[in-house]
Amino acid sequence: MADPTYGARHIAIIMDGNGRWAKKKHLPRALGHKKGVEAVRNIVRVAGETGIKVLTLYAFSSENWSRPADEISDLMGLLRQYIQSDIEEFVENGVRLKVIGNYKALDRDIVGMIDNAIERTSKNDRMTLAVALNYGAQDEMLRAVQSIAMSAKAGEIEPDQININDISNLLDTGELPPLDLLIRTSGELRLSNFLLWQAAYSELYFTDTLWPDFDKRELQKALKSFGDRDRRFGGR
Ligand code: IPE
Ligand code: IPE
Ligand code: MG
Numbered sequence: 001m002a003d004p005t006y007g008a009r010h011i012a013i014i015m016d017g018n019g020r021w022a023k024k025k026h027l028p029r030a031l032g033h034k035k036g037v038e039a040v041r042n043i044v045r046v047a048g049e050t051g052i053k054v055l056t057l058y059a060f061s062s063e064n065w066s067r068p069a070d071e072i073s074d075l076m077g078l079l080r081q082y083i084q085s086d087i088e089e090f091v092e093n094g095v096r097l098k099v100i101g102n103y104k105a106l107d108r109d110i111v112g113m114i115d116n117a118i119e120r121t122s123k124n125d126r127m128t129l130a131v132a133l134n135y136g137a138q139d140e141m142l143r144a145v146q147s148i149a150m151s152a153k154a155g156e157i158e159p160d161q162i163n164i165n166d167i168s169n170l171l172d173t174g175e176l177p178p179l180d181l182l183i184r185t186s187g188e189l190r191l192s193n194f195l196l197w198q199a200a201y202s203e204l205y206f207t208d209t210l211w212p213d214f215d216k217r218e219l220q221k222a223l224k225s226f227g228d229r230d231r232r233f234g235g236r
């Protein structure tokens with residue numbers, strides 16, 4: 001049988017369309033987000049079973065703070081519930097939790113839950129689940145630039161010696177393998193400030209499917225499409 005990952009080690013998903021899913025069904029937006037969490041739970045399992053090594057999920061962007069307060073509060077409530085209810089499954093299934101983005105700016109109790117979950121799963125090595133929370137690629141790059149500038153100011157590095165790997169390593173994804181496939185659901189054809197540096201040579205896959213409907217078959221379709229691509233990395 002063909003490798004079900006088609007060689008993709010690291011995939012990332014912009015999980016979009018919860019609101020439109022709810023609207024289509026004349027349900028409150030909050031229910032769309034709730035269904036979205038169920039889709040996350042399912043896809044984390046499926047990705048692990050498929051043999052994906054790293055799954056990075058865009059859960060809350062640094063720009064999502066511009067949403068109404070009640071929606072932000074619904075999303076944070078779901079995040080609390082998700083960490084509490086799924087941590088045992090991560091421990092049992094060998095899932096290592098990682099968070100990218102400036103998550104320390106979230107509510108203190110959430111930061112505590114996240115730090116605890118990261119600690120409890122730190123030795124797991126079947127799959128890494130990297131959740132992007134309060135994440136924006138421009139903010140991530142800004143933080144890396146600030147860190148490099150500090151090192152230069154302290155005389156630890158020469159500005160003309162800074163190389164591409166130094167920058168990659170300083171990003172929140174520093175220790176992760178290169179991004180192979182970037183998926184966006186719900187038909188929007190943009191990156192919305194997600195993994196801008198890391199996507200330099202990723203394959204892109206867009207589907208009209210709304211996030212709550214994204215399931216195993218959809219993931220298999222995306223991976224199959226990835227398998228059909230001719231990745232050149234600038235060569236010929
Ligand atoms: C994605 O669904 C979830 C988050 C951004 C948190 P949306 O809430 O963006 O759903 P749409 O795009 O309005 O349908
Ligand atoms: C991107 O979706 C962020 C997440 C999926 C968490 P958005 O719904 O926020 O993106 P835009 O506003 O349509 O670009
Ligand atoms: Mg959206």
